[in-house]
Structure formats: C-alpha cells, structure tokens
Amino acid sequence: MAGTGSLFDFDPLSIEIAGGQSDHVDAPKFVQPWHAQAFGTSMALSRAGLFTWAEWVETFSTVIRNVPPWPGEDSNSVYYRQWETALETILLQKGILGADEISQAAEDWRKSYLATPHGQPVEFTRGLEERIGEGGDEGHHHHHHHDGRRPEPIAVSPARIAAAG
Amino acid sequence: MSHSHTKPPVPVALRVKAIETLLTEKGVLGTGVVDAIVDVFEHELGPKNGAKVVAKAWADPEYKSWLLKDGTAAIESLGFSGFQGEYMVVVENTREVHNVVVCTLCSCYPWPVLGLPPNWYKTAPYRSRVVLNPRSVLAEFDLHIPDDVEVRVWDSTSDVRYLVLPERPAGTDGWSEEQLAALVTRDSMIGTGICRLAA
Numbered sequence: 001m002a003g004t005g006s007l008f009d010f011d012p013l014s015i016e017i018a019g020g021q022s023d024h025v026d027a028p029k030f031v032q033p034w035h036a037q038a039f040g041t042s043m044a045l046s047r048a049g050l051f052t053w054a055e056w057v058e059t060f061s062t063v064i065r066n067v068p069p070w071p072g073e074d075s076n077s078v079y080y081r082q083w084e085t086a087l088e089t090i091l092l093q094k095g096i097l098g099a100d101e102i103s104q105a106a107e108d109w110r111k112s113y114l115a116t117p118h119g120q121p122v123e124f125t126r127g128l129e130e131r132i133g134e135g136g137d138e139g140h141h142h143h144h145h146h147d148g149r150r151p152e153p154i155a156v157s158p159a160r161i162a163a164a165g
Numbered sequence: 166m167s168h169s170h171t172k173p174p175v176p177v178a179l180r181v182k183a184i185e186t187l188l189t190e191k192g193v194l195g196t197g198v199v200d201a202i203v204d205v206f207e208h209e210l211g212p213k214n215g216a217k218v219v220a221k222a223w224a225d226p227e228y229k230s231w232l233l234k235d236g237t238a239a240i241e242s243l244g245f246s247g248f249q250g251e252y253m254v255v256v257e258n259t260r261e262v263h264n265v266v267v268c269t270l271c272s273c274y275p276w277p278v279l280g281l282p283p284n285w286y287k288t289a290p291y292r293s294r295v296v297l298n299p300r301s302v303l304a305e306f307d308l309h310i311p312d313d314v315e316v317r318v319w320d321s322t323s324d325v326r327y328l329v330l331p332e333r334p335a336g337t338d339g340w341s342e343e344q345l346a347a348l349v350t351r352d353s354m355i356g357t358g359i360c361r362l363a364a
Binding site for chain 1: 169170171172173174175176177178179180181182183184185186187188193194198199200202203206207210211212248254261264267269270271272273279280281282283284285287288296297298299300312313314315316317318319320322323324325327351
C-alpha cells in the first residue's frame with residue numbers, strides 16, 4: 001500500500017516544503033507552460049458548460065488510479081501528465097475531439113517547431129508531413145458520488161488520553 | 166543557418182497545444198480564455214486570501230460564527246468565490262481537535278482561498294497515508310499532535326472544499342487583522358502546520 005519512506009523522500013521537488021519558510025506563504029506556480037495550459041483548458045471547458053467539475057474529478061481520479069508514474073518521474077510531472085490524459089479522455093467521452101485529430105495536430109505542431117528557425121515565433125502550420133497518430137484511451141470509469149449531506153471526517157484518530165482539564 | 170530550427174517541446178506538451186488549437190479552431194473556446202484563467206490562478210488566488218478570512222474570524226467573533234456555519238457565504242463576502250470554491254466548509258482547530266484536509270481521489274482544494282495546491286498534497290503517499298495514520302504524517306511535517314487531541318481528516322471532493330481555521334497564536338490580543346493575517350501560513354489552513362508565533 002503506502003510507501004515506507006518519509007513523505008518527503010518520495011519527491012525531491014517537495015523537500016523544500018518540509019523545511020522552507022516562504023513555501024508556506026505562497027501558492028506554488030505552474031512549473032511548465034503546458035501544465036498551466038492543460039489546467040486552464042479543463043477549467044475553461046467546464047466553465048463553458050461542456051462538462052461539470054464533478055465529471056472532471058471522476059475522470060481525473062480514475063486516470064490517477066490507472067496511469068502510474070514512470071520510474072524517476074517527479075510528482076508534479078506525473079500529475080500533469082495524468083491531467084492531460086484525463087483531458088483527452090473527457091474530450092473523447094463528450095465527443096468534442098477525437099484522439100486521431102489530437103495526434104495529428106500534435107504532429108503538425110512538432111513539424112511546425114522543426115520548420116521554424118530558432119528564435120522566431122512558432123506558428124501552427126498543417127500538412128508539413130503526413131503521419132497517422134497512435135491514439136490511446138483510458139478504460140474504466142468508476143463512479144464516486146458525493147451527495148451533499150452533512151460533511152463528516154473521512155477518518156478520526158481519537159484522543160488517546162483524556163483531555164487535561 | 167539554413168538548418169536552424171526550434172526544438173519542439175515534449176510530446177505531452179505538444180498534445181496540450183494541439184488540444185487548445187483544435188478547441189479554438191472549432192470555436193469551443195474563445196481565444197485567450199485559457200490564458201485568462203491561468204493568469205487568475207498565478208496572480209490572484211493564493212493563501213493570502215485565506216489568511217484574510219482567518220484573520221477576520223480571529224478578530225470578529227460574529228464573522229467567525231458565520232464562517233463556521235456557512236463558510237461559502239462568509240468567504241464570498243470577502244470577495245473570494247468561484248473556481249470550485251462554491252461549497253466551502255470551514256473546520257475549527259481547538260485545544261481538543263486538530264483538523265487536516267486531504268483529497269483522497271485527486272487534488273480537490275479550495276482554490277479561491279489557497280490557490281494551487283502544494284506538490285505533496287497531490288502525491289499518492291499523502292493522499293493515502295494521512296487517512297490511515299494522520300498523526301505520523303503530521304509528524305513528518307514536524308507537527309506533533311498531543312495525545313489528548315483528536316485528529317479529524319476531511320476528504321475534499323468536487324462538491325465540498327474544506328478550509329481549516331487554525332488556532333489563534335497566543336499574545337496577539339488587540340492585533341489588527343493585517344497583523345494577524347501575517348501569522349497565517351498556507352499549511353495551517355490545510356492542517357499540516359500551525360501559524361507563526363507572535364513575535
């Protein structure tokens with residue numbers, strides 16, 4: 001089940017949180033531009049009414065369970081990789097985008113980068129090279145309902161001795 | 166120089182770019198919508214908002230009882246709402262009870278008052294172990310909960326977001342809300358830390 005090491009052994013990126021001071025004050029920033037882009041895209045789609053946030057959480061948590069970290073992958077990287085997988089999953093489920101067209105556009109983006117001289121802005125250009133994408137999808141979807149009843153703690157560790165008067 | 170090119174980002178980043186391009190082309194998302202949301206998260210939402218809520222609760226008993234009764238409305242009254250902070254529950258730390266928040270499924274978090282979650286909040290070890298053995302996980306944060314204090318673990322979901330109201334540090338009688346807010350740490354509002362002590 002849970003790892004045996006300390007919580008902070010798990011991830012080099014979080015070590016500073018255990019001992020640092022400034023980290024307790026500010027929220028972390030997005031590490032990579034694509035992290036921010038993936039996060040913002042899911043939120044924008046939900047706010048536009050294409051899916052509810054509950055549907056997002058269900059999809060995302062299923063991906064988290066089913067898509068393991070790669071060896072040596074830090075927790076932030078795996079988190080956003082899972083986020084992107086969830087985003088593709090829900091886009092497919094809702095019939096908004098297909099895996100093939102995402103793969104094709106990603107390949108077009110890659111070719112667009114390679115065709116752009118260093119230092120110039122990269123513009124998205126289609127058809128620089130023809131290639132069929134590999135697709136890919138997530139399988140099962142478990143349902144987790146959280147009806148709006150009076151909240152209760154998920155766990156309680158009772159006081160082990162009587163409270164001092 | 167004719168062979169100069171721009172190195173493409175990693176494949177997953179290309180897929181994210183592809184998704185945003187396609188959604189914009191199809192008119193599903195307007196141009197700049199994603200950037201605007203990211204900007205709010207990077208610049209407007211963060212623990213300083215939560216610290217204002219906590220400081221006001223410490224300074225104003227009426228606000229505090231409202232906050233504990235209807236967290237959503239009391240927090241919204243300070244201008245912090247939306248972005249899945251729609252239903253907020255505030256749990257109070259006392260001499261008898263220490264509260265700590267987790268999202269066991271993913272990383273549900275009260276964004277309007279705390280911004281983005283720290284990395285450890287999103288990790289599998291935290292999500293599973295704080296439920297199984299909260300005291301030892303808190304000890305890893307150097308937070309040693311006395312044996313006569315009950316620890317309650319709250320599971321955030323897409324529907325309910327929890328915020329911990331930490332204990333007011335001693336020696337702060339008569340302090341202004343601004344002074345008090347400076348003592349409130351992010352982790353104290355998740356329950357994995359306590360506030361700074363009054364200087």
